[in-house]
Amino acid sequence: IYLQPVVRTLSERVCGYEALARWIDPIYGFISPGDFVPILEDNGLSYRLDTFVVKRVAEIQSRNADQGIPIVPISVNISRSDFDNCSPVDVITGALDEYGLRRNCICVEITETALMNNEGIIKQEIGRFNEAGIEVWMDDFGSGFSSLNLLKDYNFDEIKLDMLFLRDFSEKSKVIMTMAVKMAKELGIHTLAEGVENEEQIEFLKSIGCEKIQGYYYSKPLPINELNKYLSKQGLMFETREEKSVYEKTGLIDVVTQQALGLVFLTV
Numbered sequence: 001i002y003l004q005p006v007v008r009t010l011s012e013r014v015c016g017y018e019a020l021a022r023w024i025d026p027i028y029g030f031i032s033p034g035d036f037v038p039i040l041e042d043n044g045l046s047y048r049l050d051t052f053v054v055k056r057v058a059e060i061q062s063r064n065a066d067q068g069i070p071i072v073p074i075s076v077n078i079s080r081s082d083f084d085n086c087s088p089v090d091v092i093t094g095a096l097d098e099y100g101l102r103r104n105c106i107c108v109e110i111t112e113t114a115l116m117n118n119e120g121i122i123k124q125e126i127g128r129f130n131e132a133g134i135e136v137w138m139d140d141f142g143s144g145f146s147s148l149n150l151l152k153d154y155n156f157d158e159i160k161l162d163m164l165f166l167r168d169f170s171e172k173s174k175v176i177m178t179m180a181v182k183m184a185k186e187l188g189i190h191t192l193a194e195g196v197e198n199e200e201q202i203e204f205l206k207s208i209g210c211e212k213i214q215g216y217y218y219s220k221p222l223p224i225n226e227l228n229k230y231l232s233k234q235g236l237m238f239e240t241r242e243e244k245s246v247y248e249k250t251g252l253i254d255v256v257t258q259q260a261l262g263l264v265f266l267t268v
């Protein structure tokens with residue numbers, strides 16, 4: 001399992017990680033999840049990978065807690081076919097309970113395309129995640145055909161803007177990202193941009209009030225044992241629980257407005 005840090009735009013502190021599977025084969029070397037995940041999905045086996053990832057993530061969180069390392073949420077990717085072969089809600093709550101972890105230690109990412117043409121089972125399961133207090137994020141927002149309908153029909157806590165908007169970075173893409181962030185805030189949904197690689201993109205995402213940033217600019221996905229060393233070398237600090245509760249509220253304020261806005265910190 002590799003982890004990629006997610007950074008809060010307002011504070012430039014690490015506010016989470018995404019867990020990404022890596023297959024390092026003794027013969028073939030490094031195999032990308034883009035190659036092996038679709039094969040597992042087509043054969044109804046991705047639930048075994050994802051169950052493994054969830055258990056490892058719970059173990060990592062528990063070890064961090066024991067070592068006094070600040071705990072930030074780690075998101076896991078759940079494939080559509082997982083819902084046909086296991087109950088991802090039970091797998092995640094089971095792993096959290098086993099290690100005595102809070103429900104906000106793990107978040108779930110479901111890619112937008114997985115939600116199209118489903119027969120209601122995923123809707124029901126997302127409802128169960130909501131009830132269990134586990135955040136559900138829509139991955140690759142804007143990559144499919146029915147993003148807006150999905151926002152209406154499901155309760156998502158966060159959307160991850162598809163990285164193709166940043167790859168393109170045309171005036172049209174910028175308008176779409178601006179409006180998507182504005183709309184999400186209006187709906188009380190948090191926003192994250194994936195695939196951020198340069199300063200120009202960061203400045204733009206800050207200017208539209210996108211709350212979180214993930215991408216090579218801060219860090220590539222890294223193995224766990226290299227991560228903390230890398231972050232301290234980069235001078236990246238972790239967000240505390242108190243900071244999170246403040247930023248989760250301020251992050252929902254729309255900054256693309258005519259009104260003058262200021263963010264003031266008072267330390268007593």
Ligand code: C2E
Pocket residue numbers: 004019020021022032033034037046049050053077078079109111139140194195196197214215216217221
């Ligand atoms: P994703 O969930 O949308 O993950 C983001 C992908 O973008 C990752 O690719 C990450 O390494 C890459 N990325 C992050 N920052 C940047 C950047 O700044 N520039 C560029 N060009 N790329 C960036 P990765 O790890 O190859 O994963 C590909 C996809 O495979 C993931 O897309 C996800 O859908 C799937 N996947 C990965 N791990 C798992 C897993 O454990 N379970 C399941 N079901 N799917 C997984």
Ligand code: MG
Pocket residue numbers: 018077109139
């Ligand atoms: Mg993802």
Ligand code: MG
Pocket residue numbers: 139140160162194
């Ligand atoms: Mg994505």
